[in-house]
Amino acid sequence: MAFVNTKLKEVSIKIVYCGPGRGGKTTNLEYIYNRISNRVGKKMVSIQTHGDRTLFFDFLPLEIGKIMGYNIKTQLYTVPGQIKYNATRKIVLREVDGIVFVADSSLSRRKYNLISLKNLQENLADYNIDIFKIPLILQYNKQDLAKQGIPVLPLKVMEKDLNSKLKTISFTASALNGENVIATIKKAISITVVSVKNKLS
């Protein structure tokens, strides 16, 4: 749940990037960080990695300015995607306000997207959070692979697999090139802030 400091007029919201391992969650955060690092003095924190795999989490704090007189502080996290790190994933999901689910568009990753989404649903349920009610954005990442002849899942299939029940906003993206990375986070922050405001009022 968002942290509201009425004295300082601050609202802190937590958005977590979830999805299968090596799907591009950290790449999303790195792109966002590179885009804004010269303007915001904050550092992106990456904790414990094994090669290029996130073993613990990445953390990027953002202050996006005042909305309705409140300074909005956003904390972006990623979780490790590998199946075996579920305990860490669960800890990072605690008190989450919004989710970006980064799915891997490559054909070979289809089942891992499904496993990961199911796991997210279960982990949220443990915190009494309904996946159908929390602000959630789907991002179909690695679309650029198609240009290199690597088979990717058709958008229709990804929508059917992941979004037929959720019926949420989805973006195709290529985090490596920055395509739709900012659009995704903008939408995620926007729907999360609205949801927090509705809950509080």
Place this chain on the structure above:
Amino acid sequence: MDTKALTDNIESNLDNFFGQDEESIQHQKTPPGSEKKKFPLQELKAIVLSLDWEISDKIMNAFINQIDKLSLMYENDKVYMAFLSILGSLGRYIKQRKVDSHPDAIKILISVFNSLEKIVLSKDIINTEKNIILTQEIKKYNSLKQDLINRKVVEKKTDQQSQMSKNAKDNETISIHLENLERSFDEKIEKMMKMIKNEFIALRKEIKTS
């Protein structure tokens, strides 16, 4: 403020925060020539991308097979062969050690592959540039190799030290045990001496009285 007005307010803030729209920066990092539908490293790239979640024998065998195929294809190109040789060596190492591989091994494998891909895709790249890229990758590979050697030495030393300390501990235990034995032996002798002395005193007394 209604939801629509709030959303507009947030989105305007976010536009200011994140700056220009991303349309202009899309595809900026796409390597030249990547529009090609097929290229020789296509299958290898798919395998490199699938080195994910777990590194299985199946994936690593497919990787090594691809390296072998490409080695036949590029046997006359020294630079390509050097790249493939590094990739093959890293692939075999990762296959052998799997999750126990050095944390940088996969990172370096991907970096070497990306450099090879860059060279294969760039039509205008000159040999000097190719050699510079190759040298950088060789440096990374050698540094990994050196690190692995250092780790082995440290492991060996640690093993030796722990063996030595175990031996020292054993020796210490033995000497304590011996000391204890000696002490208890001395005590027993002393007791016996006392007993004999007392018996002598008693005997003397008996002789005197008789």
